Each structure stands twice: as structure tokens, then as C-alpha cells.
Amino acid sequence: MIRYDNSIVWLRRDLRLHDHAALDNALQASRQVRVLFVFDTDILDALPSRRDRRVEFIHGSVAALKADLEALGATLHVLHGAAPQRVPEFARAAGAQAVFCSRDYEPAAIRRDAAVQEALAGHDIAFHDGKDQVVFERDEVLTQSGRPYTVFTPYKNAWLRKLRSAGLAHHAPGERLERLAQEPPVPLPPLESLGFVRTNLAELGVRPGEAGARALFEDFLARIGQYKAARDYPAVRGPSYLSVHLRFGTLSIRELVATAQAIGGAGAETWLSELIWREFYQQTLWHRPDLAEGRCFKPEFDAIRWPNPAGHFEAWREARTGYPLVDAAMRQLDRSGYMHNRLRMVTASFLAKDLLVDWRLGERHFAEKLIDFDLASNSGGWQWAASVGCDAQPWFRIFNPVTQSEKFDPQGRFIRRYLPELSKVPDKYIHAPWTMPQGVQAECGVTIGRDYPAPVVEHKLQRERALALYKAASAGKARQA
Ligand SMILES: Cc1cc2nc3c(=O)[nH]c(=O)nc-3n(C[C@H](O)[C@H](O)[C@H](O)COP(=O)(O)OP(=O)(O)OC[C@H]3O[C@@H](n4cnc5c(N)ncnc54)[C@H](O)[C@@H]3O)c2cc1C
Structure with a gap:
């Protein structure tokens, strides 16, 4: 039903036109709709580096979306400034009666949206946020109590169960797209004018926008049947690599879920489970916004005084731990902004339970580096690995970095890809090169301590120290109970 003459769709982490809830809702309710994106200085100014793959990815996705809108005779208005000021200004100038957007569950985004809503209300402009980035949000999936x-x-x-009873919404505006305001193209600020420079995104083959997402999804659909068997081996093209597209909404989560369901079988079902983990962490953060401030889901573990030994965090961050699987993973993160899921678990566990460094430092490092950084999943993943979170790995279960390496990268193919200095190390020693006898080191041209670091810690010893830290925190809880 038409309620407004003019409205705005404000895009944030939903950079697509296909199956788009906010766009569809705006088109249903309005005679004319304009589409807006704001490069928000409140977010951009806080980024530690001006060479940020995410900003380039967003910029590329925005450019693609603008071209798609222009093919429909409309355009994408792109602004640069603080959203709480720029959105109301734009809405007023456009004579809009309403702003539509997709709901965001991160505490800072909730605060931003409340500020925008209040400013709009001051001018009698309605604010409608709706569900788009998850299938079920907030209180939609609760226990019987x-x-x-x-x-x-x-x-x-x-x-x-809820999916079976509620089904999946589908937002296909069809002919209503004619309600997009027909306007000449407006300029897109170049990346450099936003204060950022190009990264190696193109070299990595990461294609932004809906077209990039679709190409990747099709590539994955040809392999989805093998997902369950292949997903844990970082040297193999097992997972979908769609996380960055889910982060910025260049694909619809509803479409992914519907496709996984239609395909069925062990591969697609396992993959669907991973999409549900994403929703699990989204709802966890929504119920526990203090997790964004680094509070442990299980409060007794806030009492742990992490030893943070000098140099340990730096060795981890700079891929100098002497444990090849950990170092290769950290190089993958640095070079590509991506890290395989198995390796996120291994490196996170290693930082907390082997290096005895506060997991929050690692969480922050991932937040800076990951192209798919998502507050809910990153916090959930770190708290899982550090055994302080919601349905986390039990604290007495500690990954052995060598065994993990033997199991998930048996021939060291992933290790050798990122640590070419170890390329000639025999398979037998690739997971623990410090065990190589001098003669073998000479034969393969790798002297431990010179060409590749000696291990920064001894796993067996650190394991005992970590167990003592966790045990004391758990005992503290028991005493309080
Ligand atoms: C310490 C740690 C930090 C993490 N940080 C992030 C992060 O910042 N952003 C992020 O998207 N994921 C994060 N994950 C989850 C997971 O590692 C990535 O989603 C996955 O590696 C992305 O690759 P993919 O798209 O190929 O995944 P696929 O295996 O193809 O999975 C499909 C999608 O399911 C979701 N998913 C998969 N595994 C998980 C999981 N364990 N938790 C939540 N969602 C999941 C993602 O959206 C992913 O794109 C983290 C995990 C750990 C252990």
C-alpha cells in the first residue's frame, strides 16, 4: 500500500538489488524511491590503516550497484560524512517522508541508527528498519522458557523447525522497480578522495559486488557436495569463500539458505549448519551487547589475568612462532585478509592457550585484518577458541598445533604455499621443523633459528600453564556459587 510520495533506501551492509527486503518494502510503500549509500566517517576514521581491503571492496560493490541502478534509469547517491548528519540532510533535501534500511545488530550500529531515527523524527520523516541480513533475528528463536x-x-x-513453519521470505520487486526515481547519474567519490588507497584485492581475485558474489557462489555450488569432507583442509578449495559477500550483503542469505535446502545431502546440510552458526552468534551478540566490549560470555573467565609474556603477541602477529601451521595461517591473513576456518581456530587457540596472551588482543588483530570481519562471528569465534564463550570448546581441550598440522595439512602443502622458506623440508619434519637433525637441516638448506624461527614456546609446558589459569578461574566460580 502506498503511504509515501518519496522515500529513501539507505544501504549499509546490503549492497545488492536482488532479494532486498528494505528496497522491496520501500518500493511497496512509496511512489518514488531514491537509493543512498554513505561512506561513514565515524567508521572510516577509526580504521587503523588507509590501505584497507574492506573499504576497497565496499567501493567496488557500490560502483557496481550504481551501474545496475543506472541501467534502470535511476542512480545511487553516494555521500561521504557522518551518517547521523548526512542521512537526515539528504532525506530533507530529497523531500522524503521515510527512510528504509536493513537492521544491524552491532551495538555501535544500533546507537547510530537511533541517532539517525531521532534526527529524522525532528523533521517528521519516518524511519523503517527491517530484517534482511539474517533469516531469524533477535527474539525469533528462543527456548521454551x-x-x-x-x-x-x-x-x-x-x-x-522455525524455518519449516515460517518459510523464507522472498523480496522480488519486479515491476515496482519502475518506482525508482529516474535521475541522471551522480558522481561516485574516488577511493582516494575518501582518504584510502588501493590494495591487492584485484590481484587476489576478490571480485566485489553482486556479480562477484554470484560467480563465487556458482563456483561453490559445483563443489558443495564435497564440502563436508573438504572443508577442514586449508590446502584444498573446500569452503565457499563467501564470507566477505555475506558481510556486505552482496548476496541474500535467504537465497543461500533456499539453495542449500534444495540441494540437500551431507555437503549442503553441513554448509547450512555453518550459516546457522552465523545466526547463532548474531543473536548471541544482540542479547549480550557487552561482548562487543570484550566481556567473556562466561563471566568467571573475566577473572583470568593473562600473563602476556613479552614478545609473544608480536611473534604470533608477525608469523614468527616457529610453528609452521600457525605461521602460514598468519601469513595468509596478512596477505589476503582471509584465513581458513580451521586455521582461525588453531591460531586463536595457540595465542590464548600456548602463548598465554589475552585473546582480546587477537580478536582485535583479526578485526583489523579480516576482509570478512564481522563483530558477532569474530567475537563468537575467539570466545569459542579461548573457551570463554557461548557453547565454547571446553577449557581443558587444548589443540596441539603439531597434531592439528599433521591431521589437516598432512603433506604440508598449505604450509609450503605460505612459508616458501620451508619448501624443501621433508614431509616428516614439516610440522615440527625444530626436530630436524643437523644433517637434514643442511641437506634441505634450512637452519632452524636462522632461516626459520625455533619454536617460541614448548607446547607441553604451556598447556600445563594454560590449564592452571583456567582451573583457577573455574574454581573461583565454584567458590562464589
Ligand atoms: C577466531 C575466529 C574468528 C572468526 N572471525 C570471523 C569473522 O570476523 N567473520 C566471519 O564471517 N566469520 C568469522 N569466523 C568464522 C569462520 O571462520 C568464517 O566465517 C569462515 O572461515 C569464512 O569462510 P567461508 O566463507 O569460506 O566459509 P564457509 O565454510 O563456506 O561457510 C559459509 C558461511 O557460513 C558462515 N560461517 C562459517 N563458519 C562459521 C562460524 N564458525 N561462525 C560463524 N559463521 C560461520 C560464514 O558466514 C561463512 O561465509 C571466525 C572463526 C574463528 C574461529
Whole structure:
């Protein structure tokens, strides 16, 4: 039903036209719709580097979206400034009666949206936010006693039950796209004018926008049947690599879920489970916004005084731990902004439980580097690995970095890809090169301590220290109870 003459769709992490809830809702309710994107200085100014793959990815996706809108006779208005000022200014200048957007569940975004809503209300402009980036949000999946789930498997079962009963919405505006305001193209500020420079995104083959997302999804659909078997091996093209597209909404989560369901079988079902983990962490953050401030989901572990030994965090960050799988993973992160899921678990666990460094430092480092950084999943993943989170790995289970390497990169193919200095090390020693006898070191041209670091810690010893830290924190809880 038409309620407004003019409205705005304000895009944020939903950079597509296809199956877009806010766009569809605006087109249904309005005679004329304009589309807006703001390069928000409140977010951009806080980024530590001017060479940020995410900003380039967003810029490329915005350019693609603008071209798609221009093919429909419309355009994408792109502004640079603080959203709480620029959105109301633009809405007023356009004579809009309403602003539509997709809901965001991060605490800072909730605060931003409340500020925008208040400013708009001052000018009698309505603000409509709606669900788009998840299938089920906030309080939609609760236990029978009305509480948020804290264990994944029952959450997943309840999520699947709800999906069976509620089905998936589909937002296809079809002919309503004619309601997009027909306007000449407006300029897109170049990346450099936003204060950022190009990265190696193109070299990495990361294609932004809906077209990039679709190409990747099709590539994955040809392999989805093998996902369950292949996903844990970083040397293999096992996962979908769609995380950056899910982060910025260049694909619709509803479309991914519908496709996985239609395909069925072990591969697609396992992949669907991963998409549900994403929703699990989104709802966890929504119920526990203090997680964004680094509070542990299990408060007893806030009491741990992390030793943070000098040099340990730097060795981890700079891929100098002497544990090849950890170092190769950290180089993958640095060079590509991506890290394989198995390796995110291994490196996170290693930082907390082997190096005894506060996991929050690692969480922050990932937040700076990951192209797919998502507050909810990153916090969830770190708290899982550090055993302080919601349905986390039990604290007494500590990954052995050598065993993980033997199991998930048996021939060291991934290691050799990122650590060419170890390329000639025999398979037998690739997971623990410090065990190479002098003669073998000479034969393969790698002297440990010179060409590749000696291990920064001894796993067995550190494991005992970590167990003592966790045990003391757990005992503290027991005493309080
Ligand atoms: C310490 C740590 C930090 C992490 N930080 C992030 C992050 O900042 N952003 C992020 O998107 N994921 C994060 N993850 C989850 C996971 O590692 C990535 O989603 C996955 O590696 C992305 O690759 P993919 O798209 O090829 O995944 P696929 O295996 O193809 O999975 C498909 C999608 O499911 C979701 N997904 C998969 N695994 C998880 C998971 N464990 N938790 C939540 N969602 C999941 C992602 O959206 C992913 O794109 C983190 C995991 C750990 C252990």
C-alpha cells in the first residue's frame, strides 16, 4: 500500500538489488524511491590503516550497484560524512517522508541508527528498519522458557523447525522497480578522495559486488557436495569463500539458505549448519551487547589475568612462532585478509592457550585484518577458541598445533604455499621443523633459528600453564556459587 510520495533506501551492509527486503518494502510503500549509500566517517576514521581491503571492496560493490541502478534509469547517491548528519540532510533535501534500511545488530550500529531515527523524527520523516541480513533475528528463536539459546545444537534444531513453519521470505520487486526515481547519474567519490588507497584485492581475485558474489557462489555450488569432507583442509578449495559477500550483503542469505535446502545431502546440510552458526552468534551478540566490549560470555573467565609474556603477541602477529601451521595461517591473513576456518581456530587457540596472551588482543588483530570481519562471528569465534564463550570448546581441550598440522595439512602443502622458506623440508619434519637433525637441516638448506624461527614456546609446558589459569578461574566460580 502506498503511504509515501518519496522515500529513501539507505544501504549499509546490503549492497545488492536482488532479494532486498528494505528496497522491496520501500518500493511497496512509496511512489518514488531514491537509493543512498554513505561512506561513514565515524567508521572510516577509526580504521587503523588507509590501505584497507574492506573499504576497497565496499567501493567496488557500490560502483557496481550504481551501474545496475543506472541501467534502470535511476542512480545511487553516494555521500561521504557522518551518517547521523548526512542521512537526515539528504532525506530533507530529497523531500522524503521515510527512510528504509536493513537492521544491524552491532551495538555501535544500533546507537547510530537511533541517532539517525531521532534526527529524522525532528523533521517528521519516518524511519523503517527491517530484517534482511539474517533469516531469524533477535527474539525469533528462543527456548521454551523464552530465553536465548546458549548451546548451538538445540538452537539449530529450533531454527530449522522455525524455518519449516515460517518459510523464507522472498523480496522480488519486479515491476515496482519502475518506482525508482529516474535521475541522471551522480558522481561516485574516488577511493582516494575518501582518504584510502588501493590494495591487492584485484590481484587476489576478490571480485566485489553482486556479480562477484554470484560467480563465487556458482563456483561453490559445483563443489558443495564435497564440502563436508573438504572443508577442514586449508590446502584444498573446500569452503565457499563467501564470507566477505555475506558481510556486505552482496548476496541474500535467504537465497543461500533456499539453495542449500534444495540441494540437500551431507555437503549442503553441513554448509547450512555453518550459516546457522552465523545466526547463532548474531543473536548471541544482540542479547549480550557487552561482548562487543570484550566481556567473556562466561563471566568467571573475566577473572583470568593473562600473563602476556613479552614478545609473544608480536611473534604470533608477525608469523614468527616457529610453528609452521600457525605461521602460514598468519601469513595468509596478512596477505589476503582471509584465513581458513580451521586455521582461525588453531591460531586463536595457540595465542590464548600456548602463548598465554589475552585473546582480546587477537580478536582485535583479526578485526583489523579480516576482509570478512564481522563483530558477532569474530567475537563468537575467539570466545569459542579461548573457551570463554557461548557453547565454547571446553577449557581443558587444548589443540596441539603439531597434531592439528599433521591431521589437516598432512603433506604440508598449505604450509609450503605460505612459508616458501620451508619448501624443501621433508614431509616428516614439516610440522615440527625444530626436530630436524643437523644433517637434514643442511641437506634441505634450512637452519632452524636462522632461516626459520625455533619454536617460541614448548607446547607441553604451556598447556600445563594454560590449564592452571583456567582451573583457577573455574574454581573461583565454584567458590562464589
Ligand atoms: C577466531 C575466529 C574468528 C572468526 N572471525 C570471523 C569473522 O570476523 N567473520 C566471519 O564471517 N566469520 C568469522 N569466523 C568464522 C569462520 O571462520 C568464517 O566465517 C569462515 O572461515 C569464512 O569462510 P567461508 O566463507 O569460506 O566459509 P564457509 O565454510 O563456506 O561457510 C559459509 C558461511 O557460513 C558462515 N560461517 C562459517 N563458519 C562459521 C562460524 N564458525 N561462525 C560463524 N559463521 C560461520 C560464514 O558466514 C561463512 O561465509 C571466525 C572463526 C574463528 C574461529
